[in-house]
Amino acid sequence: MCRHGKGHIYEYVETAIERGLDEIGFAEHIPIPGLHDPDGRMLIGEFPIYLQEIRDAQKKYSEITIRLGIEADFIPRYLDFVAKFLSEYPFDFVIGSVHFIDDWDFSHPDFIEKYHTFGIDETYKAYYNLLAEAAATGLFDVIGHFDQPKKFGHQPTTDLTSEIENALLIIHEKNLVLDVNTAGIRKPVGEIYPSEDILRRAHELGIPVILGSDAHRPEDVGSHFSEAREMLLKIGYERQCAFRNRERMLFPIE
DSSP states (O other): SSOOOOOOOOHHHHHHTTTTTTTEEEEEEOTTTOOOOOOTTGGGHHHHHHHHHHHHHHHOOOTSEEEEEEEEEOOGGOOOOOOOOTSSSOOSSSEEOOOOTTTETTTTTGTTHHHHHOOHHHHHHHHHHHHHHHHHTTOEEOOSSGGGGGTSSSSSOOOOOHHHHHHHHHHHTTTTEEEGGGGGGGSSSSBSSSOHHHHHHHHHTOOOOOEEOOSSSSSGGTTTTTHHHHHHHHHHHOOEEEETTTEEEEEEOO
């Protein structure tokens, strides 16, 4: 329902079952009235359809656990709306993510050129500062795709250790979970979000992780999870998270 996704909910669920997953969580982009994002999210009036489709799937598929989630974009001027929205529905988990720097959706392929006018290093700095602000709100359970500005292959030329460390420390302080997101492998950058170095530091800080394929097509459900698990085990992670009623549960990675 995000307008840049494909397929029906039952196709995602049945792919998860075929691939041996015990659980699948849906996390559509939160509808935000007033935000100009014509192909990025459902309209507010469509949200009840999303809720009903999740409930219907939960009744239909007894062989897999289906969780209701939402990906709540952090855009400071819409923070009050987002906070109220999250309080009104029985989500199992909420992913906090940053896609916008001011009015620029840096994750959208149509707006790649602005990386060069805004500045690649400046993009990363602004992004990590916003990610730290997002974590500090305490509104979210999971922080999504931690180093997303690398999506199209743009790499910083300056040392961002301080910005990354600040964001990770706030994630740790707020007891949040880090999304280990395999969608990056399917993007031009060709690697998991976040990078192995960032995950190593997260492990040192004791930040827990959750696996996500960020599937926008049924065939991407659970994609590259074996690679993600291998990397996490190599780093030293032994457990991964899942959520129910916004309460964290831990399971062995293997």
